[in-house]
Amino acid sequence: MSERRKWHERLKVTLWTLIVPPTVWAGHFLFAYLWAAISCAKNGAFAKFPVLFTLGTLLALGVIALSGWVAWKQQRTIGDPPPHDEGTEVDRLRFLAKSTLLLAGLSFMAVLFTALPVVFIGDCR
Amino acid sequence: MSLHDQDDPALREAQEARLRKVWEPPKGLFLRWTDTNNNQVGVWYVLTAFGFMLFAGVLALIMRMQLAVPDNDLVDAGTFNQLFTLHGSVMMFLFAVPMFEAVSIILLPQLLGARDLPFPRLSAFGYWSFLIGGVFVSGSIFFDAAPDGGWFMYPPLTTRTDLSGLGADIWMLGLSFIEVSSVAAAVELIVGVLKCRPPGMRLNLMPLYAWYILVVAVMILFAFPPLIAGDVLFEMERLLDWPFFDASRGGDPLLWQHLFWIFGHPEVYIVFLPSIALFAMLVPTFARRHLLGYPWIVLAAVGTAFLSFGLWVHHMFATGLPKISLAFFSAASEAVAIPTAVQIFVFIVTLWAGRVVWSTPLLYATGSLAIFVIGGLTGVMVAVAPFDWQAHDTYFVVAHLHYVLIGGTLMPLFAGLYYYWPLITGKKLSDRLGRTAFWLIFVGANVCFFPMHLSGLEGMPRRVFTYPKELGLGGLNLASTIGSFVIAAGVAVILLDLCRSPWRQKAPRNPWEAGTLEWLAHPDDEDWGIRSIPLIESRYPIWDQEDFVRKVDEGRYFLPDAEEGRRETIVTSVLDARPVSVIRLGGPSWLPMLTAVALGGVFILTTYHFYWAALVSGVLTLALVLAWLWTGTAEIPEKPCKPIGHGIELPLYISGDSAPGWWAMFITMMADATAFSGLVFGYYFFWTRHEDFPPMAMADGPGVLWPMVALALGLASWLATMAARETHARGKITLARVLVLLGIGASLAGVFAGLAGPWLSGMDPQTHSYPAIVWTLAIWTTAHCGVAAIMLAYVLARSLAEKMTPSHDADIRNVTVYMHFLALTVTVTYLTIGLFPELA
Numbered sequence: 022m023s024e025r026r027k028w029h030e031r032l033k034v035t036l037w038t039l040i041v042p043p044t045v046w047a048g049h050f051l052f053a054y055l056w057a058a059i060s061c062a063k064n065g066a067f068a069k070f071p072v073l074f075t076l077g078t079l080l081a082l083g084v085i086a087l088s089g090w091v092a093w094k095q096q097r098t099i100g101d102p103p104p105h106d107e108g109t110e111v112d113r114l115r116f117l118a119k120s121t122l123l124l125a126g127l128s129f130m131a132v133l134f135t136a137l138p139v140v141f142i143g144d145c146r
Numbered sequence: 147m148s149l150h151d152q153d154d155p156a157l158r159e160a161q162e163a164r165l166r167k168v169w170e171p172p173k174g175l176f177l178r179w180t181d182t183n184n185n186q187v188g189v190w191y192v193l194t195a196f197g198f199m200l201f202a203g204v205l206a207l208i209m210r211m212q213l214a215v216p217d218n219d220l221v222d223a224g225t226f227n228q229l230f231t232l233h234g235s236v237m238m239f240l241f242a243v244p245m246f247e248a249v250s251i252i253l254l255p256q257l258l259g260a261r262d263l264p265f266p267r268l269s270a271f272g273y274w275s276f277l278i279g280g281v282f283v284s285g286s287i288f289f290d291a292a293p294d295g296g297w298f299m300y301p302p303l304t305t306r307t308d309l310s311g312l313g314a315d316i317w318m319l320g321l322s323f324i325e326v327s328s329v330a331a332a333v334e335l336i337v338g339v340l341k342c343r344p345p346g347m348r349l350n351l352m353p354l355y356a357w358y359i360l361v362v363a364v365m366i367l368f369a370f371p372p373l374i375a376g377d378v379l380f381e382m383e384r385l386l387d388w389p390f391f392d393a394s395r396g397g398d399p400l401l402w403q404h405l406f407w408i409f410g411h412p413e414v415y416i417v418f419l420p421s422i423a424l425f426a427m428l429v430p431t432f433a434r435r436h437l438l439g440y441p442w443i444v445l446a447a448v449g450t451a452f453l454s455f456g457l458w459v460h461h462m463f464a465t466g467l468p469k470i471s472l473a474f475f476s477a478a479s480e481a482v483a484i485p486t487a488v489q490i491f492v493f494i495v496t497l498w499a500g501r502v503v504w505s506t507p508l509l510y511a512t513g514s515l516a517i518f519v520i521g522g523l524t525g526v527m528v529a530v531a532p533f534d535w536q537a538h539d540t541y542f543v544v545a546h547l548h549y550v551l552i553g554g555t556l557m558p559l560f561a562g563l564y565y566y567w568p569l570i571t572g573k574k575l576s577d578r579l580g581r582t583a584f585w586l587i588f589v590g591a592n593v594c595f596f597p598m599h600l601s602g603l604e605g606m607p608r609r610v611f612t613y614p615k616e617l618g619l620g621g622l623n624l625a626s627t628i629g630s631f632v633i634a635a636g637v638a639v640i641l642l643d644l645c646r647s648p649w650r651q652k653a654p655r656n657p658w659e660a661g662t663l664e665w666l667a668h669p670d671d672e673d674w675g676i677r678s679i680p681l682i683e684s685r686y687p688i689w690d691q692e693d694f695v696r697k698v699d700e701g702r703y704f705l706p707d708a709e710e711g712r713r714e715t716i717v718t719s720v721l722d723a724r725p726v727s728v729i730r731l732g733g734p735s736w737l738p739m740l741t742a743v744a745l746g747g748v749f750i751l752t753t754y755h756f757y758w759a760a761l762v763s764g765v766l767t768l769a770l771v772l773a774w775l776w777t778g779t780a781e782i783p784e785k786p787c788k789p790i791g792h793g794i795e796l797p798l799y800i801s802g803d804s805a806p807g808w809w810a811m812f813i814t815m816m817a818d819a820t821a822f823s824g825l826v827f828g829y830y831f832f833w834t835r836h837e838d839f840p841p842m843a844m845a846d847g848p849g850v851l852w853p854m855v856a857l858a859l860g861l862a863s864w865l866a867t868m869a870a871r872e873t874h875a876r877g878k879i880t881l882a883r884v885l886v887l888l889g890i891g892a893s894l895a896g897v898f899a900g901l902a903g904p905w906l907s908g909m910d911p912q913t914h915s916y917p918a919i920v921w922t923l924a925i926w927t928t929a930h931c932g933v934a935a936i937m938l939a940y941v942l943a944r945s946l947a948e949k950m951t952p953s954h955d956a957d958i959r960n961v962t963v964y965m966h967f968l969a970l971t972v973t974v975t976y977l978t979i980g981l982f983p984e985l986a
Contacts, residue, residue, distance in 0.1 A: 138473030
């Protein structure tokens with residue numbers, strides 16, 4: 022491995038980074054709920070093209086995709102032989118990275134799930 | 147001590163004698179109840195929770211007898227209301243949640259190769275709280291005073307004292323007390339999993355049971371506190387007539403539903419995940435191979451935990467919220483099926499790839515998965531809002547939730563019972579009786595609950611004490627009743643099996659030939675937990691590590707001795723389980739039990755409006771807690787380090803974020819902050835529900851000045867504490883003491899300033915929800931300032947008594963964590979109540 026490692030290799034996954042994708046989902050979900058509840062309670066409607074909501078959703082998807090990409094890179098860290106379930110530094114890293122990647126997949130889909138109703142439901146009834 | 151010393155049998159025997167003496171349980175009729183060892187407390191806990199399960203089961207049988215035929219009059223409507231309320235409440239609060247805590251208290255130290263969990267006295271306190279609260283709530287039915295508003299206690303039916311009697315108070319206060327014990331257990335389990343793993347057990351080698359427990363304990367931290375916040379508001383309304391849920395005075399009954407279900411839905415997963423966690427232990431054993439897809443289970447557990455917090459409104463689909471809001475929760479409710487299915491597929495694939503041994507526990511496991519999947523599928527149906535509007539409040543929902551809970555909690559626990567009974571007692575249960583019981587329960591559950599789908603779709607509402615013959619539901623209901631008695635017969639067979647156990651032969655050690663650490667336990671049990679704490683190199687060390695059992699038994703790993711006559715275990719680092727220190731554990735003591743009794747007094751006396759007596763009980767609780775802390779925590783050891791074998795020396799005292807105590811404070815305060823956010827949610831919820839909030843006529847209070855003064859004082863006490871911590875660490879003890887004194891002064895002044903705003907502007911909390919919620923936020927925050935003053939005074943006293951020194955400063959470091967959260971609380975409270983009226 023060269024001395025100058027890429028930033029996504031230096032950024033080591035931990036228990037905290039593991040929960041980044043689902044936390045982003047939770048943040049987006051809360052945002053969506055509050056956005057709809059407050060728009061409906063205070064305006065009685067939300068605008069036809071909900072810019073704020075769209076931007077929030079794209080931001081959430083972006084962060085999840087980014088953390089998924091970092092996790093993808095790290096779960097391929099070279100070192101120990103397969104099946105990568107030993108008690109070594111590399112295998113622990115690969116495990117956390119892989120779990121993060123899986124969570125990123127789930128969270129990405131869950132954000133899309135949450136965003137879909139806005140496409141189909143246009144008012145506050 | 148070197149490795150080869152352990153070759154000497156005389157040395158080993160001497161070590162064993164010392165360990166045995168240290169871990170010897172207290173004897174005698176009364177003293178034995180002072181024990182805190184996890185294998186004792188865990189067993190009491192399990193037996194008590196099992197007892198409550200049988201009690202709640204009998205309530206269900208009475209209900210089913212009443213509903214067996216139309217127009218029946220076995221019990222009257224009032225009694226029936228008490229029966230279903232108590233059945234649901236007891237099963238959820240006194241069986242499912244405590245049972246998971248109980249099982250974890252027994253299993254977790256074994257799974258982690260620890261001698262005990264880090265706070266054994268806290269476990270004991272949790273147990274006694276649970277017992278007292280549970281008996282209080284359950285016993286009420288014998289005095290015709292049981293709660294009768296349904297297990298979710300919807301206001302206004304339950305908040306109006308002319309519509310519901312003492313039962314509602316018993317539910318609120320009794321179960322609040324039990325929620326305290328659940329949070330205590332969560333603290334214990336999280337710190338246990340993160341900090342008490344054996345050396346070498348990195349996160350990727352942790353038994354999956356521990357992963358599940360970590361996830362579930364964290365869920366408790368975020369799920370239970372909103373309910374505690376709801377309980378606070380609820381009791382304020384019942385006891386003091388503050389109208390949080392009274393629509394005629396600006397309140398809103400929906401606020402309770404939100405707070406209840408933010409707790410109530412994650413609760414379902416809180417009881418489901420630990421039960422499925424048992425599968426993650428027994429499936430590999432009976433498939434005779436490693437579990438496939440380890441990271442996928444972690445995905446499933448963590449993913450389910452997060453998504454479960456986005457489901458609560460699917461219990462409120464029929465309340466008239468905007469459809470867009472319903473749709474968000476509907477979407478999340480469908481998404482949670484994905485991680486749930488992933489773990490089921492992992493178990494199936496592991497069995498498929500292994501050489502399956504069809505044991506009784508595995509029979510229960512596979513049978514329960516079949517039942518659970520049916521419940522899961524009807525769950526996907528009711529998560530679709532238009533379907534739910536049809537099925538809401540009918541027996542369809544009753545069928546759904548019982549399929550989920552019997553398949554997802556009850557039967558997995560029976561699987562665990564058959565699997566782990568040899569671990570606890572050294573004896574196997576009968577395969578013949580176990581299989582008979584399984585088929586009775588499996589068939590009974592389907593006969594009982596499947597017809598409820600149909601009766602529900604045909605229009606049978608929930609929670610009615612009888613139904614007319616003309617509805618044509620007599621046949622389906624009779625089938626349900628017969629099924630319920632078949633389940634009861636199955637449970638009776640299990641009971642018979644358990645009762646016959648004492649006369650059976652001891653089983654061999656590790657009778658299922660499992661590969662995980664807990665099976666190191668010897669049939670002739672020793673109380674020390676594990677002979678020596680091993681170095682872990684595999685997920686299944688008994689299978690994979692050479693001579694593993696012998697090396698553990700011969701004390702060839704770490705900490706094989708108790709030279710100083712103290713109960714000890716090893717603390718390791720969070721990610722990689724590197725040894726960090728040896729901690730001394732609390733031994734037998736009266737304090738946990740007495741503290742639980744005193745705290746129980748606060749809740750129980752308040753129920754009967756004996757406020758002065760409750761206050762005395764509260765002061766007593768405080769005194770006992772202080773005594774417990776003073777004598778049992780942050781003790782300065784007689785020497786700085788001790789060897790644990792293999793040339794490793796570990797410190798006996800640590801402070802800051804590597805210490806278990808620091809984590810416990812941090813975790814407790816996360817729960818506290820979540821409860822607080824529930825109250826803040828209440829404030830802004832009212833704002834969204836009203837055209838003008840605060841109402842114009844009341845918007846003058848509490849003004850800007852006093853909240854800002856209180857904010858400044860709160861932040862000053864926080865800064866003073868941080869400065870005290872830093873100066874103290876640099877050895878300037880006198881300066882640190884002065885700073886602590888300043889902190890105490892600022893906190894106390896903050897109490898008065900915080901209350902001055904609403905007080906001086908004459909806000910009357912009985913008139914409207916606005917003054918009521920402002921007062922509540924102010925009281926919550928000032929109470930926290932008061933506690934801060936007590937904590938800082940404690941720190942000062944520790945320093946003066948020289949129990950806290952610059953190199954042994956756990957006390958002030960832990961209190962600083964509290965103060966960080968205090969700073970957050972004062973900031974949010976005073977900005978909200980002081981400035982928001984200016985903006986709105």
